Amino acid sequence: MRDVALAAGVSQATVSNAYTGSGRLSPGRREHVFAVARELGYPGPSGAGRSLRTGRSGAVGVMVTDALTFALEDAAAVELLRGIAAVGEAREVALTLLPFPVGVDEAAAVAASIRRGVVDGFLVWSMPDGHPAVEAAAARREPMVLIDGPRLDGVPLVGVDDEAAAREAGAAVLAGGPGGRRGVAAVASDSGPGRVAAGPGGGRRQVPGLSAGGRGQVAAGPAGEADGRQRVAVLVDRLSPDGHTGRVDAARLRAARDQVARERVAGFLAACDAAGAEATVIEAGGFSPRDFRAAASAALEINGVDAIFAATDAVALAALAELSERGVDVPGQVAVLGFDGTAEAARVGLSTVDQPLVEKGSHAMRMLLAAIEHEDPESLLLPTRLELRATT
Amino acid sequence: MRDVALAAGVSQATVSNAYTGSGRLSPGRREHVFAVARELGYPGPSGAGRSLRTGRSGAVGVMVTDALTFALEDAAAVELLRGIAAVGEAREVALTLLPFPVGVDEAAAVAASIRRGVVDGFLVWSMPDGHPAVEAAAARREPMVLIDGPRLDGVPLVGVDDEAAAREAGAAVLAGGPGGRRGVAAVASDSGPGRVAAGPGGGRRQVPGLSAGGRGQVAAGPAGEADGRQRVAVLVDRLSPDGHTGRVDAARLRAARDQVARERVAGFLAACDAAGAEATVIEAGGFSPRDFRAAASAALEINGVDAIFAATDAVALAALAELSERGVDVPGQVAVLGFDGTAEAARVGLSTVDQPLVEKGSHAMRMLLAAIEHEDPESLLLPTRLELRATT
DNA sequence: CTGAAAGCGCTTACAG
DNA sequence: CTGAAAGCGCTTACAG
Numbered sequence: 001m002r003d004v005a006l007a008a009g010v011s012q013a014t015v016s017n018a019y020t021g022s023g024r025l026s027p028g029r030r031e032h033v034f035a036v037a038r039e040l041g042y043p044g045p046s047g048a049g050r051s052l053r054t055g056r057s058g059a060v061g062v063m064v065t066d067a068l069t070f071a072l073e074d075a076a077a078v079e080l081l082r083g084i085a086a087v088g089e090a091r092e093v094a095l096t097l098l099p100f101p102v103g104v105d106e107a108a109a110v111a112a113s114i115r116r117g118v119v120d121g122f123l124v125w126s127m128p129d130g131h132p133a134v135e136a137a138a139a140r141r142e143p144m145v146l147i148d149g150p151r152l153d154g155v156p157l158v159g160v161d162d163e164a165a166a167r168e169a170g171a172a173v174l175a176g177g178p179g180g181r182r183g184v185a186a187v188a189s190d191s192g193p194g195r196v197a198a199g200p201g202g203g204r205r206q207v208p209g210l211s212a213g214g215r216g217q218v219a220a221g222p223a224g225e226a227d228g229r230q231r232v233a234v235l236v237d238r239l240s241p242d243g244h245t246g247r248v249d250a251a252r253l254r255a256a257r258d259q260v261a262r263e264r265v266a267g268f269l270a271a272c273d274a275a276g277a278e279a280t281v282i283e284a285g286g287f288s289p290r291d292f293r294a295a296a297s298a299a300l301e302i303n304g305v306d307a308i309f310a311a312t313d314a315v316a317l318a319a320l321a322e323l324s325e326r327g328v329d330v331p332g333q334v335a336v337l338g339f340d341g342t343a344e345a346a347r348v349g350l351s352t353v354d355q356p357l358v359e360k361g362s363h364a365m366r367m368l369l370a371a372i373e374h375e376d377p378e379s380l381l382l383p384t385r386l387e388l389r390a391t392t
Numbered sequence: 393m394r395d396v397a398l399a400a401g402v403s404q405a406t407v408s409n410a411y412t413g414s415g416r417l418s419p420g421r422r423e424h425v426f427a428v429a430r431e432l433g434y435p436g437p438s439g440a441g442r443s444l445r446t447g448r449s450g451a452v453g454v455m456v457t458d459a460l461t462f463a464l465e466d467a468a469a470v471e472l473l474r475g476i477a478a479v480g481e482a483r484e485v486a487l488t489l490l491p492f493p494v495g496v497d498e499a500a501a502v503a504a505s506i507r508r509g510v511v512d513g514f515l516v517w518s519m520p521d522g523h524p525a526v527e528a529a530a531a532r533r534e535p536m537v538l539i540d541g542p543r544l545d546g547v548p549l550v551g552v553d554d555e556a557a558a559r560e561a562g563a564a565v566l567a568g569g570p571g572g573r574r575g576v577a578a579v580a581s582d583s584g585p586g587r588v589a590a591g592p593g594g595g596r597r598q599v600p601g602l603s604a605g606g607r608g609q610v611a612a613g614p615a616g617e618a619d620g621r622q623r624v625a626v627l628v629d630r631l632s633p634d635g636h637t638g639r640v641d642a643a644r645l646r647a648a649r650d651q652v653a654r655e656r657v658a659g660f661l662a663a664c665d666a667a668g669a670e671a672t673v674i675e676a677g678g679f680s681p682r683d684f685r686a687a688a689s690a691a692l693e694i695n696g697v698d699a700i701f702a703a704t705d706a707v708a709l710a711a712l713a714e715l716s717e718r719g720v721d722v723p724g725q726v727a728v729l730g731f732d733g734t735a736e737a738a739r740v741g742l743s744t745v746d747q748p749l750v751e752k753g754s755h756a757m758r759m760l761l762a763a764i765e766h767e768d769p770e771s772l773l774l775p776t777r778l779e780l781r782a783t784t
Numbered sequence: 785c786t787g788a789a790a791g792c793g794c795t796t797a798c799a800g
Numbered sequence: 801c802t803g804a805a806a807g808c809g810c811t812t813a814c815a816g
Contacts, residue, residue: 048808050508091491094509
């Protein structure tokens with residue numbers, strides 16, 4: 001910039017003003033500056049210099065789950081990202097997807113990685129409690145907004161009441177469905193190719209009014225089919241990032257570091273408890289479809305299992321694939337319930353708890369931008385809606 | 393950092409060395425520095441300062457299509473991003489999704505937006521020729537790798553031969569399918585819930601050996617069903633970013649600024665031409681499912697249309713939804729062919745040209761990182777594979 | 785409307 | 801193993 005100023009016969013301040021377009025420059029001079037810059041091959045002001053000087057980078061750091069690659073396999077994460085991106089685009093803020101060493105628990109290495117990011121604030125989605133990357137971000141003392149988890153004192157959060165939503169959804173399935181709240185099954189969705197997976201039992205449900213009382217109302221039907229399910233497998237992707245796979249006991253659940261997973265499982269268990277159904281919690285231990293399939297497979301080894309409550313749609317969809325491959329009738333033999341309300345769930349007729357994912361992202365992003373402008377955004381709890389479709 | 397140095401009784405260089413972990417510091421001193429930093433509330437070295445000093449930011453700028461929000465609705469873009477992210481994660485490089493004013497053609501505003509990014513290089517996917525954001529990025533003279541398009545002299549590119557792949561796929565469909573290359577239809581895919589959309593005509597195809605000769609071999613079947621399709625609607629999301637919607641003439645196609653769209657359409661048309669089938673090109677003019685549905689609807693108004701060749705899976709899936717809603721038999725009355733090979737296409741049994749999207753992303757990212765290290769990566773053409781499934 | 789000056793926060797080459 | 805010094809590229813408050 002100094003060279004351009006020299007060559008153009010103006011001060012460096014004038015070159016800067018030409019680019020920032022502050023209007024503090026006569027058009028003629030401005031054009032002249034640009035012409036000289038072009039001639040010298042000056043690429044325009046460097047972002048690094050401007051960031052250092054202004055204290056603003058125009059980017060926010062985004063951390064999704066603890067492995068970006070897996071997040072991009074999860075439709076729920078992508079929908080959330082879409083909400084974030086929409087606001088970013090409108091406000092011309094870049095989204096910096098931050099990397100950190102995966103599987104490494106060395107706090108120093110993770111912290112260093114987070115520190116490298118040139119960002120004005122952080123958006124954190126669904127990271128485990130105490131994750132070093134979150135702590136490193138918090139230590140930066142830059143604005144931060146949490147989505148779903150972890151919960152951090154004094155840091156605004158956007159979320160839903162996962163525990164209550166899971167509890168109510170579980171209760172509804174165990175009771176045979178609450179009156180009037182179910183979605184329309186076996187009908188083409190608007191955005192997809194219109195294929196709906198209605199199993200043979202897809203149309204059978206109790207008359208709404210009759211099922212309100214809770215469990216014990218077993219519908220007449222072929223072998224094992226019942227709306228009052230008795231043995232539930234609760235499937236969860238991960239409760240804590242320690243590689244555990246398979247059955248989960250009460251102590252492990254209590255100590256779970258994944259806020260959302262913990263709450264949803266707790267909600268499902270409360271529903272089972274209230275309905276007198278037996279529940280087994282099985283943890284996939286990872287986020288790949290293969291992990292999910294293995295967990296579903298383990299669930300089906302439970303003697304007499306007649307319902308699967310999955311902590312996310314992704315897990316539920318993998319369970320459906322496993323059931324389909326084994327020729328198990330859904331929901332005749334096994335009911336399946338998801339959580340998230342992804343587009344894919346609607347497409348295949350998966351019963352689920354719908355949460356406004358795109359809005360979650362856009363709200364969080366707006367809150368973060370407000371915080372960057374030194375406003376003081378408040379935490380926000382969004383509503384959920386139970387969508388009973390063909391799999392329950 | 394100066395304050396920490398002062399308080400710790402060391403030089404600023406020593407504080408810096410403590411954080412960069414260069415090992416040029418005795419452990420005792422290092423711990424002491426950290427302790428003082430904690431006490432003073434020093435959040436660690438700022439990324440902006442380090443970026444300015446080292447000339448590296450540790451982030452690469454990513455531009456996908458010309459609206460991030462739409463890109464995140466497209467499974468193909470997300471798969472590509474996953475490839476990029478996997479390499480970024482492994483090499484600890486952040487991905488900065490760059491925003492630019494959408495729908496604004498004011499080059500100066502777009503350029504300013506791109507310049508703000510603190511990045512070490514650019515990854516560009518599927519932007520229109522001459523887009524001001526790409527030109528602004530190129531003007532920065534930082535390393536750049538193009539994915540699919542635009543083509544820029546001297547800038548390495550990762551892509552496939554879209555024209556040839558589309559031509560061969562179109563020819564195969566018009567001829568009734570080449571022997572031995574079709575996928576397995578009506579079988580559960582591995583990763584999805586296993587629902588496959590086999591229309592009533594899903595199983596009918598010519599015996600491979602008989603159909604090799606090309607058109608004119610009309611299979612016996614109900615009304616209008618034929619493997620030698622006669623009237624093809626070629627559906628494309630967008631040829632140029634000017635809002636055009638509906639039929640496309642030769643001049644518009646020739647002038648198309650979206651490299652990939654242009655090539656795929658040209659390939660489909662060449663196939664129709666060779667097979668003596670009549671073809672009409674229809675442009676959706678945007679990237680939303682609604683745009684795609686409208687284009688599909690327009691296609692179905694073509695008298696006697698018996699095949700839809702879509703330039704992307706996303707468009708083909710929207711067409712399938714439209715056909716399903718109208719009760720049109722696929723492929724009995726209308727065959728549908730996509731392009732991209734997304735997971736969703738496999739799930740619903742859509743015939744498509746499969747391209748290695750994840751690898752495309754990971755290759756491009758590796759090439760960019762090599763370019764940043766002053767290596768000189770070469771352009772790369774990846775293979776495609778025709779997947780004939782239930783919709784043709 | 786334009787310029788001179790200061791300083792944002794760091795890292796590194798060099799010297800000891 | 802540690803320190804003194806320089807400078808990365810910019811923008812802005814101030815003066816004229």
